[in-house]
Amino acid sequence: MVDVPPLLLDRTSRVPLAVQLADALRAVTAQGSLRAGDRLPSTRQLATELGVSRTVTAAAYDQLLAEGWVAGRHGAGTFVVGTPGPVVPAAGPAPVLDRPVPGTDLRPGAPCLEVLDRAVWRRAWRAAGDEAPDGATSAAGAPAYRAAVAEHLLRHRGLPATGTDVVATAGTSAAVGELARLLPPGARVGVEDPGYGRAVGALRDAGAEVVPLRVDDDGLVVDELPAGLSAVYCTPAHQFPLGGRLAATRRTALVGRARAEGFLVVEDDYDGELRYDVAPLPLLAALAPDVVVHLGTTSKLLSPTLGVGWLVAPPAVRDALLARRTATGTRPARAGQRVVAAMAASGDLSRHLRRLRRELHARRDEVLAAVTAAGLRALGDDAGAHVVVPLPDDATEAAVIAAAAGRGLRLDPLSGHRLGDHGPAGIVLGWAAPTRAELTAVLPVLTEVLRRNA
DSSP: OOOOOOOOOOTTSSSOHHHHHHHHHHHHHHTTSSOTTOBOOOHHHHHHHHTOOHHHHHHHHHHHHHHTSEEEETTTEEEEOOOOSOOOOOSSOOOGGGSOOTTEEOOSSOOOGGGSOHHHHHHHHHHHHHSOOOSSOOTTOOHHHHHHHHHHHHHHHOOOOOTTTEEEESOHHHHHHHHHTTSOTTOEEEEEESOOHHHHHHHHHTTOEEEEEEEETTEEOGGGOOSSOSEEEEOOSSOTTTOOOOOHHHHHHHHHHHHHHTOEEEEEOTTTTOBSSSOOOOOHHHHOTTTEEEEEESTTTTOTTSOOEEEEOOHHHHHHHHHHHHHHTOOOOSHHHHHHHHHHHHTHHHHHHHHHHHHHHHHHHHHHHHHHHTTOOOBSOSBTTEEEEEESSHHHHHHHHHHHHHTTEEOEEGGGGOSSSOSOEEEEEEOSSSOHHHHHHHHHHHHHHHHHHO
């Protein structure tokens, strides 16, 4: 292990200590003070020498690992990989807002891949590949996958379903499109506004007429549903994007109207497993299996690489969907189904969900602290992987988006989720896509952007 040259950290600077430390290590490496093959001190030892927390040194090492400046060797330590050409110093110190962090994606919808154990991932794919190739496939999906989903729904969402009840899908949007094609031509389908744009796209692609439905802090405003709907698409466990939870009285009212008026309720439970304060309210499908279609996906829990989700529907709807698949020869691929089934059988899926909940909850606390430091508030239940930062108008929203882009932050405008030209403005802020070190490094930048422009 080499002696690291003196590293100066400015505790009065707005630049996070982890970012300063990574910059300093890059500089001494480029200058030749550290050479390829040199072993760096452990994060604990360096933290002691510098008088900082181990979180700071670990975050700096993680950043350098990601950039390829250093590499970790199991059981041996962290080593310098190479020494690129000297860094030309800037004319003078730059404030934090003049130091963009390229490509940091703070939009919702991405999975937290950092939590996904790559050894578990590889093991599941190997187990899936050990099975013999399919000679023929069922329109409903692989039996092992359907059984695994049924067990998952019972344990994590309280839905008493069997493998026979479960139908494999290619994900939520694909399932919405399949369901829409079972409705009469030109059917009117109510969708939350603001809401999930891909579901809107799938409905319109299938020829349905999309009817905007108002939402508030308690979710869908059931009393305002218009007459003549064939279906209602909603996200009751964690309304997307505003983040509210459909109140119990509204759930009962929605089910009552569906039964009385003969429409179908499509319940998208896209992140229902990710709740951190209390247990979520029971699924609508558990409350009214006769009029509710439950949708789930692995895209947020694992990865969209798998391309699989699930559906639990009333028998008549399920049979009609399977008949259409058989007639058209369309069905989701089974490779991803096999991988999920293998993860469930080994217990790795449950262990992954526990890690995911812990990590995303901790990230949520960091994001809320950054928003609060900017003097703003965040909307949304203690759940999932996003919140909404409300802004006064579309002009302010556009200014924040532009300023963030100039700093290398990719933000999602709330206006982009509206079905019409008018509605609430704000930022839909996600925290699953970046690594933890990257998130920690850019949150002060986000705070400053919001403070200056919101």
